[in-house]
Amino acid sequence: xxxxxxxxxxxxxxxxxxxxxxxxxxxxxxxxxxxxxxxxxxxxxxxxxxxxxxxxxxxxxxxxxxxxxxxxxxxxxxxxxxxxxxxxxxxxxxxxxxxxxxxxxxxxxxxxxxxxxxxxxxxxxxxxxxxxxxxxxxxxxxxxxxxxxxxxxxxxxxxxxxxxxxxxxxxxxxxxxxxxxxxxxxxxxxxxxxxxxxxxxxxxxxxxxxx
Numbered sequence: 609x610x611x612x613x614x615x616x617x618x619x620x621x622x623x624x625x626x627x628x629x630x631x632x633x634x635x636x637x638x639x640x641x642x643x644x645x646x647x648x649x650x651x652x653x654x655x656x657x658x659x660x661x662x663x664x665x666x667x668x669x670x671x672x673x674x675x676x677x678x679x680x681x682x683x684x685x686x687x688x689x690x691x692x693x694x695x696x697x698x699x700x701x702x703x704x705x706x707x708x709x710x711x712x713x714x715x716x717x718x719x720x721x722x723x724x725x726x727x728x729x730x731x732x733x734x735x736x737x738x739x740x741x742x743x744x745x746x747x748x749x750x751x752x753x754x755x756x757x758x759x760x761x762x763x764x765x766x767x768x769x770x771x772x773x774x775x776x777x778x779x780x781x782x783x784x785x786x787x788x789x790x791x792x793x794x795x796x797x798x799x800x801x802x803x804x805x806x807x808x809x810x811x812x813x814x815x816x817x818x819x
Contacts, residue, residue, distance in 0.1 A: 610698055611695055611696065611698065611744035612642075612694060612695040612696075612697070612698045612699040612700050612701060612740045613676075613695075613700045613739050613740075613815055613817075614691070614695060614700075614701045614703070614736070614737070614740075615632070615700070615701070615702050615703070615706065615738060615739065615740045615741075615742065615811065615815070616645045616702075616703045616706035616707075616708065616738040616741045616742070617629050617703065617705065617741075617744065617745075618705060618706070618708045618709060618741055618742065618743045618744065618780055618783075619744030619745065619751075619780060619794075619796060620744075620746070620748060620751045620755075620773055620776050620777050620780065621751050621752060621755040621765060621766050621772050621773065622746075622750070622751035622752060622753065622754030622755035622756075623745070623746055623751055623754075623796040624744060624754075624800060624803060625704055625705075625744050626704055627800060628742075628744070628800070628803055628804060628807050629643070629645060629647075629702055629704045631804050631807070632702055632704070632804075632807055632808070632811065633806060634779070635644045636700055636702075636811075636817055638795070641698075641699070641700055641702075641817075642694075642697070642698070642699040642700070643699065643700045643702060644690065644691075644694040644699045644700070644701045645702050646686070646690055646691070646701065646702070646703050646704070647703065647704040647705060648679075648682065648686060648703060648704070648705040648706055649662050649678075649679055649682040649683075649705075650682065650686070650708065651686040651690050651691075651703070652685050652686045652688075652689040652690050652701050653684045653689075654682075654685040654689075655682040655683070655686045656677055658679075658681060658682035658685075658710075659682065659762075661678060661766070662675060662678050662679065663735060663762040663763075663764050663765070664680075664762060664764055665737070666708050666767075667763070667764060667765075667767045667768045667769075669764065671672070672714045672715075672718030672719055672720040673714075673720050673721075673724070675713070675714050675718065675720075675726065676714040676715075676720045676724065676725060678708055679709075679710045679714065680710070680728045680732050683706075683710075683732060683733075684708065686774050687732070687733065687734075687736050691703070691736055691799055692736055694799055695736070700817075703738075706738060706741070707729055707733060708741060708743070708780070708783050708791075709729075710725055711725055712776050712779035712780045712783065713737070713765065713776060713778065713779075713782060715777025715779065716778065716780075717768075717772050717773070717775040717776040717784065718772075718776055718777065719778055727772050731814060732751040737790075738790060739790075739814075739815060740790065740791075740792065740810070740811065740815055741783075741784075741790050741791045742791075742792055742794050742807060742810065743780050743781070743783065743784040743785075743791050743792065743793050743794065744778065744794050744796035744803075745784075745793050745794065745795060745796055745797075746777075746795070747777070747797065747800075748770060748773035748774045748776065748798040749770060750775050750797060751773065751777075751796075752766060752770065752773055763813065781793070781808050792810045792814070794810070795805050795808060
């Protein structure tokens with residue numbers, strides 16, 4: 609059986625990823641293929657338990673290194689129980705955040721040693737890597753305003769302040785620039801229908817879902 613495809617969505621808070629993940633899934637499902645829609649942190653029962661630890665509470669509840677370890681514990685369970693089996697049976701997996709979020713949040717913005725993150729990636733991800741990563745880009749101030757307008761319980765990272773989110777944006781942009789074969793930068797500051805079109809054009813050009 610042909611291996612499925614793996615698409616990850618990345619970006620800062622308020623970038624509109626969750627909306628576009630659902631829209632892309634709906635488009636791909638019309639092609640009568642199995643689409644697995646998932647998220648990080650979370651995506652499996654054990655990983656969702658860790659999500660509650662990481663995304664709730666005060667901004668300084670965990671150090672960046674502790675966050676990194678928690679994210680990778682969550683990610684490994686997610687890979688073992690959801691992502692790897694779905695890809696093995698030929699499904700398309702669409703994930704709202706994956707390993708690049710740890711590079712950007714805990715690494716570029718939080719200050720965790722990139723060497724530690726790279727080592728965890730190597731041992732935890734193994735052969736599970738996105739075929740395409742869509743990096744949603746918009747000014748940090750705009751993203752935070754959007755995120756705060758929908759305020760809920762999972763607001764720990766939003767509370768880290770504008771400087772953190774500016775570093776976060778630059779971290780994601782650096783990832784996209786360093787890996788253009790895998791990543792595509794998407795302007796997330798425009799109307800959501802325009803974003804949807806840009807996402808679909810990128811997916812069709814890179815992965816040829818109609819083949």
